[in-house]
Amino acid sequence: MSDNARNCLASCVVETIDKDGAQNLVPNLCLPLNCAFYFPEAMNVNPQRYLQALFLACQNSAEASLGRKNVTLVKKSIDDVFELEGEYDAVVICLGSKIDFLPGLIGKLPLRTCRGVITHLQLPESARGYPDGGPSILSDAWLAVQGSRNLHMGSTWEWQSRNYSSDVTAEEASRALDELLPKASAVYPDIEKWRFAGARAGLRAMPPVTSRGSLPLLGCVDKLIGGPAGESSKFWVFAGLGSRGLLYHAWLGKLLANAVLSCKEEQIPCELTCWKKNKQ
Structure with missing residues (x-):
């Protein structure tokens, strides 16, 4: 390593x-x-804050390189991806696990859904706090440290789940603690002193396992979703990044953007588009 x-x-x-x-x-x-x-210089990343900062960076980059061109975030609910057909030159569908719930793509992508629960733990004032600057821990269970008295512990794996709600019932939280605490305590026994303070969940969209590993799914899906005859390279997907999305996303985003702008799917490495051959 x-x-x-x-x-x-x-x-x-x-x-x-x-x-x-x-x-x-x-x-x-x-x-x-x-x-x-x-890793002395490692850090935890808050996904929501990271995405907000990434969007701001895109806005700043567009203004710097394109003059008066704007990057605009439009929040709009749609029932079908074809509702966007006339508004844009191209549409990139990147909905995470919800991509398999989108009409036109339901059951057409080789993704494996998996629900994961993470728990929030707090340390009582009577106990000695986690060391300042102490590392987060990656083992059979991971501990994302948030200061001396707060941490997140994860994560469970419930395969084939279709529940993408972030809410966690008391029963589900209890099961998560029963599963995660023994794994965490094998490395950090003092975790037994921490107290449960809440739980959240999310639904992963995991790519298929291949001889090359679990690789993301990229490519044009006009034919897959039944696009109008004569149209080409209009609709694209960007899915199945799995747990390595933070490492992959910028490089893959650049590859996909170049392919979209040139309308040439072959600019994407074939390892990331070969899933389409198995669907034909």
Whole structure:
């Protein structure tokens, strides 16, 4: 892992630490294999804030490069993607897990739905707080640390679920805690001192497993959704990024944008469009 990180990005700092090194970061931290990778410059990303900042960056970039051109966020409910047909030169459908609920695409994309629950935990005032600057932890369960007394623990995997509500019932939250706490406590035993403070859920849209791994789905879907005869390269999908979306999205977005602007799907690597052949 260290070699791969350095080969990809020279500035990526990856340290190998043993049990003693881990406990210097977080008291009582356990390493079952007496080895862990520590990323001193790693950070948690809040998806909603990140997307808001990304949209602002797009606006600023458009103004800087295109003069008076604007990037506008239009919030509008539609029942069918063809309602957008006359308004835009091209439409990129990137709805995450909800893409499989869109008329015209229901059951046509090889996506595997999976509901995940994350729990919010808080540390009582009577207990010693998590170390300032202490790392988040990625193990069988992950802990996203939010200061000395707040963290998020995740995540569960409920395959084939169609429930995309973010609300979590008391029963579902209890099941999530029963599943996640033993995994987290194997590395961070002090998690038993933390108290449940809430839970949220989301529905993942996972790509199919192939001989090359689980790769996102990109490409033009005019024929798939039954577009008008004679029209070409009007509707595109960008889906199935899975848990690596934060790593993939910018590069894949650039590839897709170039393909859309040129109306040439072949500009997208064939590994990301081969799913269409299996649908024909």
